Amino acid sequence: MVQDKLLKIHNLHKSYGDLDIFKGLSLAMDRGDRLVIIGPSGGGKSTLLRIVMGLEDITGGDVYLDGKPYILRDGGKTKIDHKLQARVGMVFQHYTLFPHLDILRNLTLAPVKTRGIPRAEAKAMALLERFGLAAKARAYPSQLSGxxxxxxxxxxxxxxxxxxxxxxxxxxxLDPELVAEVEAVMMELADHGMPMMIVTHDMHFARNIASRVVFAAGGVVVEDGPPEQVLDNPQVARTREFVERVFARKK
Amino acid sequence: MGYELQFFYVWQNLDKLGQGLLVSLELTGLANLIGLTAGFAIALMLRARMPVLRLPATALVELFRCTPVLIQVVWFFYCVPILFNLFVDPMVMGVLALGLNLAAFNAEGYRAAIQSVPREQYDACAALGLGGWSRVRHVVLPHALRAALPVLMTNGITIFQQSALVALVAIPDLMYEGKMLATETYRPIETYTVVAAIYFAISAPISLIVQRIEARFDRVQA
Amino acid sequence: MHFDPTIPFKYWDALLIGLGTSLRLTLICLAIGIALGFVTSQARRSRLMPVRAVAIFYVELFRGTPVLIQLFWIFYCLPMLIGAEPGNFISAVLSLSLYAGAITSETFRAALKSIPREQYDTCRALGITGLRLAIWVVLPQALLRAIPTLLSNAVALFKESALISAVGMADLMFIGSSIANRTGRPVEMLTAIAIIYFTVAFPLTRIVGRVETRILRRLAV
Known part of the structure; x- marks a missing residue:
């Protein structure tokens, strides 16, 4: 039996008024995949993540999780399966911690209040320990570095x-000197086989963490392959142009 | 129960309310004149390095901001004449009390606005060789006035409402005329409702304008 | 006529009773006003147009007219309309609470508006929605952000409470000015009550600034 793809985006359309962000974008990812999405700014990379998280309406197409319909258009409305949505997590650019709660309660709020998960606190402490933050459990977000x-x-x-x-x-x-500690945590998750979809401008990090790199531009996927291909030896002219420009800027 | 509204007497005496309104507007206008000018001077004094300037300004602002307007009005009305042996028109006392009260609140508004001028603006002035008065005149002042505008307008309209207090020391403003009319005609509901409506009709459009301005500022900053 | 600063001290007990009335009234109306203000701020975000309209009308009416006329209206007109005399204290509480509710609803509205959009996105990503979102994330942050302004509102209300003297309630203003009239010592007595109001209000305004910086520091994420 062929296992279903973890995530399958099919013929995705999204527009704001006259502006088309996605014009039939399709993308699939397996359980072992760590997808890094690159592309010109304003090309909708963040919007793609927000759609997969269920934060944005779509104009057309559908998204499957584990082969089950997750997001689709129905009767002129975007329908989201909230059970499936709960299996997707997201980390944002501006941290968006809850400023009124200490670190421990930032971690336990959702599990305790929405899912009644027992021993959430022990689990939270274990996670903080793992990320070297156990000492900060009772601190407030404003007392932490970025x-x-x-x-x-x-x-x-x-x-x-x-x-x-x-x-x-x-x-x-983040300030440049703080980037490494966050990337280290992400690398650790990668080593544990966590499926991830990442939008980043850091090409060096992209190369390190990605199992696949997706170049999206003009509302569709232009090139999709292992990092050695997309970043070092792009097959499509448009990708090559973009990658060369990005690396030229770095030098 | 079964109270029957009769606006007849109010309509008949609308001219009295009109005269009262003129007094209220005169008070408000003159108080704003003092408030806008003295308020700015006080704001500058608040920022002065010399304690001789700073301390009296601070005392004045705090005194007016931390006591009821009513006591300020009553104090000016009863105490100033005794203390300074100064017997002038009650209107003058009303204008002084309301004007200084407004000046205190406006001074805070100006001060906050001056403080909101970003540091970079000063740096840019230094880099461009703009200093002293030309810096104040062309950079600090335009920025501060723009930033202070909503607060100044809100304070100005608040003092229009607070001006109703002078009725209690028998200055014949809108509130006073309303009170008289209500007593004379035994029609308090109609009279006070009309008086409230007049105050509202003048305040509401201005506070609407303030909201518009603030919304535009928010958009510009975002 | 010479200034005799000892006069107000002869009446300290009466002034204290007056201050007690002013403070009691302020606290009662503040409590009712906060509850009313929160409900009103929510009503202004309601999906139902009539609910929104009523809330807006109420807020604008009480912010757009002098408190004195609100007081007169409730003291002299309301009893005629309802055909019953609610009593001075109830009328004063009703009047100042309605005023407090109107200004407090604006405080909450601003506080709610200042919660960044990203907080709502994060909550959806974490599956925190609906009532849970309101109770555990929005309300605590709104309350925290509102605290400094609520304190300022308390000071404003305390000052406005002096108006109830105009309808014969025996608050600090009323007792002080009565003594001033009876003794013929307006300068001493009026100055004394001004100082008493100041002594209560000034420290509170100082606290507002402190609390504000502390809360903003906490919320700066």
Whole structure:
């Protein structure tokens, strides 16, 4: 029996008024995949993640999770299966921790209040321990550095045992010296086989963490392959142009 | 029960209410004149380095902001004449009390606005060789006035409402005329409702304009 | 006529009773006003147009007219309309609470508006929605952000409470000015009550600034 794809996006359309963000984008990912999405700014990379998280309406197409219909258009409306939505987690650019709660309660709020998960606190402490944040359990977000906050945000997303974790430019708001600690946590998750979909501007990190790199532009997937192909030896002219421009800027 | 509304007497005496309204508007206008000018001077004093300037300004602002307007009005009305042996028209006392009260609140508004001028603007001035008065005149002041505008307008309309207090020291403003009319005609419901409506009709459009301005500022900053 | 600063001290007990009335009234109306203000701020976000319209009308009416006329209306007109005399204290509480509710609803509205959009996105991503979102995420943050302004509102209400003297309630203003009239010592007595109001209000305004910086620091994420 062929196992269903973890995530399958089929013929996705999305527009804001006259502006078409996606014009029939299709993409699939397996359980072992760590997908890094690259592309020109304003090309809808973050929007793609927000759609997969169920935060945005779509104009057309459908999304499957584990072969089951997850997001689709029905009767002129976007329908989201909330049971499936609960299996996806997301980490945002600006951490978005709850400022009124301490770190431990930032982690336990969702599991305790929405799912009644027992021993959430022990699990939270274990996660904080794993990310080197155990000492901060009773601190408030405002007392943490950007890097620490983002690691807490990742831990918070992990509390719900997601089958797929989305990372939306999670290091873009960080000072350069804090980027490494967040990337290290993500690498550790990768080593544990966590399926991830990542939007980042850091090509070096993309190369390190990705099992596949997807170049999206003009509302569709232009090229999709292992990082050695898409980043070092692109097959499509448009990808090559983009990658060369990005690396030229770096030098 | 079964109270029957009769606006006849109010309509008949609308001219009295009109005269009262003119007094209220005169009070408000003059108070705003003092508030806008003295308020700015006080704001500058609040920022002064010399305690001789700063301390009296601070005391004035805090005194007016931390006591009821009613006591300020009553105090000016009864105490100033005794203390300074100064017997002038009650209107003058009303204008002084309301004007200084407004100046205190406006001074805070100006001060906050001056403080909101970003540091970079000063740096840019230094880099461009703009200093002293030309810096104040062309960079700080335009920015501060724009930022202070909603607060100044809100304070200005608040003092229009607070001006109703002078009725209690028998200055014949809108509130006072309303009170008289209500007593004379035994028609308090109709009279006070009409008086409230007049106050509202003047305040509401201005507060609407303030909301518009604030919304535009928010958009520009976002 | 010479200034005799000892006069107000002769009447300290009466002034204290007046201050007690002013403070009691302020606290009662503040409590009712906060509850009313929160409900009103929610009503203004209601999906039902009539609910929104009533809330907006109420807020604008009480913010757009002098408190004195609100007071007069409730003291002199309301009893005629309902055909019953609610009593001075109830009327004063009703009047100042309605005023407090109107200004407090604006406080909550601003606080709700200042919660960043990302907080709502995060909650959806974590599956925190509906009532849980309101109770565990929105309400606590809104309350925290509202605290400094609520304190300012308390000071404003305390000052506005002096108006009830105009309808014969024996608050600090009323007792003080009565003594001033009876003794013919307006300068001493009026200055004394001004100082008493100041002594209560000023420290509170200082606290507002402190609390504000602390809360903003906490919420700066």
């Amino acid at each position: 890097g620490q906050k983002q690691r807490v945000a990742i831990a918070r997303a992990l509390m719900l045992d997601p089958d797929l974790l989305l990372f939306d430019e999670v290091t873009s708001a």
